[in-house]
Amino acid sequence: MTQEQEAGLEQKILETAEQLFLEKGFAMTSTTEIAKKAGCNQALVHYYFRTKENLFQSIFEQKIRLLISSFQDHEMQNLTFEEKLKRKIETHFEMIRANPRLPFLVMNEFTTNPSRLEAFRIKIIAVPQAVFHKLEEELNEEIRAGRIRDITVMDLVLNIVSLNAMLFLTGNIFKCVAQLSEEQYQMMIEHRKQEHVKVILASLRP
Amino acid sequence: MTQEQEAGLEQKILETAEQLFLEKGFAMTSTTEIAKKAGCNQALVHYYFRTKENLFQSIFEQKIRLLISSFQDHEMQNLTFEEKLKRKIETHFEMIRANPRLPFLVMNEFTTNPSRLEAFRIKIIAVPQAVFHKLEEELNEEIRAGRIRDITVMDLVLNIVSLNAMLFLTGNIFKCVAQLSEEQYQMMIEHRKQEHVKVILASLRP
């Protein structure tokens, strides 16, 4: 049916754990539940990953990389800065749309377990600088030319990430409170994508 | 020392629980821990509140009301729409700044426990409509006069809430990754407040 099916229990456990961690976070997911849903004995989870923390970290680290990479460049030299930025916003948006619970997981785990945050700091500190360096140069060039207002790359990225991530962080809340059908919800998501682009581009006008 | 001190253990338990729930969420906080930190026997927590869920809900409901009320009107008739909106953004910002873990708590509990969300839906569905109705009228008047672009009150509010809430949701992460001192962090917060006002106002220009 799906892409897994005949992949062995180790892989199955990994996939099940990923799904459950994304759904309910680390604390609310037990190895017992993972095993039951993966269709194996609970001890097998510990046989492959020794501890629940191990299992979580292998999933978590990979997901963090995915998150950061979504801001990577995508070869579009012949476009205006505005067009490039629009694409960047949309790419980031679509990455989160494809992993809608990821912002929740990151926030939840880094907030409830600050030691995890400290451990990851070294791993991820170098990445953003590399990713944002080119954007920064282009941004400064536009500012120098007077085509956009003065703004740091940090502020710009924070604005984009805030809008995009928050939409999916509050997605279920909004859907429930506003009593939206799945179809209405998807339309709203699509509409917000346009809105985010509008807001960011407008916020840069001199 | 602080404002409590001689308030009885029931109050003390309530305050301690609030602090711990905000810090670590519902699942990661035990009644045992609450009792120890409040300086009483664990059974006393259950004597006053019967269940952990009860204790949580009495805190949670009050906090949700606080969140919503921050968008309430504050009597400023003689100001331009732009000035009024600026004040609204800043009021909302300051409310979250005074309760910086509140966005995390709301998101965490509504996300990990959808049944809580359903239970709260009825209670909170009426409030936003009342709060946002006046804003909507003023907004539409500005649009009709051509002073701002066409936008729904929902989009406007989502933009504001996204920027303000997300700043504090990611506050600790950012502070740690960027290795900011407390002072630097506070400056950054202040700077972002101005940035949010800038972004929202700019995003409304026709």
Place this chain on the structure above:
DNA sequence: TTACAATTTAATAGCTCTATTAATAAACGC
């Protein structure tokens, strides 16, 4: 003082969770 109510505690029942261990089944080289 005494009776009675409110507060606080010690003890513990009953779960559930993580992790380990020892035993069993499957797979695989030789």
Place this chain on the structure above:
DNA sequence: GCGTTTATTAATAGAGCTATTAAATTGTAA
């Protein structure tokens, strides 16, 4: 086939958690 890894399970130790109960302590009104 035989021995040796590898995979899988049943059983359980050990800990922590929620909630209850019964007893002890404190407060209070007659």
